[in-house]
Amino acid sequence: MARPRSFDRDHVLHAAERQFRASGYNGTSVDDISAATGLGRGSLYGAFDGKHGVLLEAMAGYFGRLAQGPRKMLDGPDEGALERLHAYLLRAVHGVPLAPDVAPASDRAGAACFAAKMALEVGASDPEVKRLANDCFSVVRAAVAECVRAAQRNGDLDPDADPDDLAYLLLTVIRGSDVVGAYGHSPDRLTSIAESAFALLPRPRHT
16 A cells, blocks of 8 residues: 655645745756755655646645735725835735745745746747746736725826726836845845835826
């Protein structure tokens, strides 16, 4: 009789995510994942059917965190919505946090959005990765757009501005900050970018 699996699946996926974010998909071997997670090659293949299976499950778990984190940070009463958008932009200076049960990223490149990183590296040739990356982007875009609508209802942003357009703009700035941070630019520079983006949000026209 085979022994039951005796490992924490979520922790294994979080550790694998950290490895993928640090080294990329093509730069990560099964042995790297084994070293990062503590699981042997046979256990990895048995539980996840190899490196690609680990990636897909890790991305699905990342989606689950994105569906909760940004939504929780941006949700709330209309009053204060603009301040929540501001805080979200400033938090993005430091990237997307890893799961709390693994060590923080060793550098800013390793803190870049996991879904965006995988989409850029393998999304064009891997429809499953592309779908998961799009799901990750969409759930965050929806949360940002809803916060924009709340700020509009409160009279803090131009009611004629398109909330989805502004959400795409802010997320483009945030993902661009991942790239600038990976180049080695300082948190002060990334903070300046975030503040400039926030200042460009259209305020109500007063006549």
